[in-house]
Amino acid sequence: MTTQPVRFYQVGSFAVGNRLLPDDDRTVQSDQNRTNSLDSGHRACQGCGEALGARYALDAAMRATGGRLVAVNATGCLEVFSTPYPETSWRIPWLHSLFGNAPAVATGVAAAMKVKGKGDVRVVAQAGDGGTVDIGFGCLSGMFERNDDVLFICYDNQAYMNTGVQRSGATPPAARTATTEAVGPEPGNVFGQGKDLPRLAMAHDIRYVATATVADLHDLEEKVERAMQLHGARYLHILVPCPLGWGSAPNDTILVARLAKETGLFPVFEAEYGKVTAVSPIRHRTPVEDYLSIQRRYAHLFGEHSRTDIIARIQAIADQNIATYGLIDDEADSRGQKEVTA
């Protein structure tokens, strides 16, 4: 008898179809009783990947903790668009203090819960890439090093969006920002700079580090759930396209995020105690042009004076990631996860 293997990635978007899954495996987002931790009515731009990522992550964390959750937020788009006084989109206890101190504030919340005998209340801290890799890094590294019981989530939109799209330490090479303009012989952000925060987090040997994108909801939710099952310092780095800063169409947010992964530019993986334990393999290897050309922040690489040399350098980065993390593998399991034997 011939058998046909079940493929979850059947729809054109490669998203896992919820309908094919048993109830228990369906996403938190598909649950009518999800918390809507970040509720509608906020002021994010259309198609904002950060708003999406925050709701996905926090709803998953709420389910994982049975609703016993506190969120600490750094200054940035997420904070500004969610709480224009006197309104708030947060349905969970939420605290914003400063731009660079969210990890430390979260440490304080966790310490208070412990000392108050409310150890069941868990703490998530969240920030944009600027609040994570640049101004908040001192506090983040301290929180990691002390192994405080905090899940820190970075919503990486690769620039300081709230202040008008300036370069951060997470801005990729050649990307145009307001402080790396697309002018001169080397337009956009320089090559060879920037921080790889997931790897820096791993270097602290913390319990759990993972990356995810808003394109793969199942994967993102599973990583949040896994993180909330563990204690100590944990780090989740979510790629969240920003239509305004990237110059992508609002209805392409998921597509752009998926291409970041499928090109190899954004490796999706998990690590425990500093060792990579699983990677999400590339399903359809895609040239970086496909990803770059739909974002106006790379417009200077295309058209009349196209810069194939720069595109080639970006392709080389993707290829290097693919080799480093082993992102291409036919033996990936049906869920798209490849286990790495450490």
Added chain:
Amino acid sequence: MLRQIEGSRAVAETVARCRPEVVCAYPISPQTHIIEAIGAMVKAGTLSPCEFINVESEFAAMSVSIGASAAGARAFTATASQGLLFMIEAVYNAAGLGLPIVMTLANRAIGAPINIWNDHSDAMAVRDSGWIQLFAETNQEAADLHVQAFRLAEELSVPVMVCMDGFILTHAVEGVDVPEQSDVDAFLPPYEPRQVLDPDDPVSIGAMVGPEAFEEVRYLAHLRHLDALERIPSLAAAFAEAFGRQSGGLVRPYRTEDAETIVVALGSVLGTIKDAVDGRRDAGERVGVVGITSFRPFPLDAVRDALSGARRVVVVEKAFSVGFGGVLSTDVAMATHDAGCSLRTVVAGLGGRAITRRSLEEMLAAASRDELDSVTFLDLDHGIIERERARMGATRRSGPSAENVLRDLGTVASWIG
């Protein structure tokens, strides 16, 4: 019970008896002995339950305190000088959020030139942050003020900074009656937050506020400080009743009854000033002194009343506003602007320079003769200043002033007298 004990130790033991639940530690002289002692108590289990957190910076120390306080825990930390400046963004934030954190400030100068000794530049740098700032005159008062600080902070939802002179108080060993646990428990009820991060009753704290309401929110903070002006004296009275000694309050006059000249100052230098006042009284001059315990909120009415009979007011300050003059003096001037007295500023004791009784008496004698300049730098070595000014005039690349002055002095070890 009176014990011979270091000031820092007395404060640490007192703070422990206030049952702080989260204590952050980051070292900076002269605050170190306070947090070290508390850390040892937590480690030994004598202070429990308490989370003692060794953070990576003062910015984190205040930030952890913010999170802990917002989650309903009694939070304490201590710092000084550069440390206070390093955390300043979070210092303002704690006050803006109305979180009743208590912090010891072991007053120390601010560099450059780097200097670990005492003055009040650090406290003045956060004068407008929204923290209540209480100045201790003695180690007994430093200890007692912490008990009052927690209660004041928590009643009003305002953070309180207890300022004690670095080294002069923190490292001085003298007799202190450390408040007993049972007395502290009776005086200081458990912390009942006005706002708290609680999954059973979720609130958003720290929202963005635009022009439509910012002024109102700030004014409410001001009103809480005005409330503190009422509460500080009544708490001091309640404290006196419970503990049998006077500590705290707004202002403390000494021999001001018929005084023509009244000195105003903050902190431990008041002891020396009182001796100088006694000396001038013996010489027949009618002088007195008013110590200000509550620098923020500033007790305009109490200061005005305390200075009401004076013809001359001399403000002795361990800090100054570069390019202007006195800091405390401007506040005192606000209190006395229509009182018809003259006001003089004496900047003294910067970077640990000893303020001697003799210098103070000479200054007071000059004041009584109306010969004091509007701003005087006590014991300033004019020769050094002139030589450095000459060097700067003679050549463009005259080099760093601090090093030039030290070379000129020819001393290697620190000279503070």
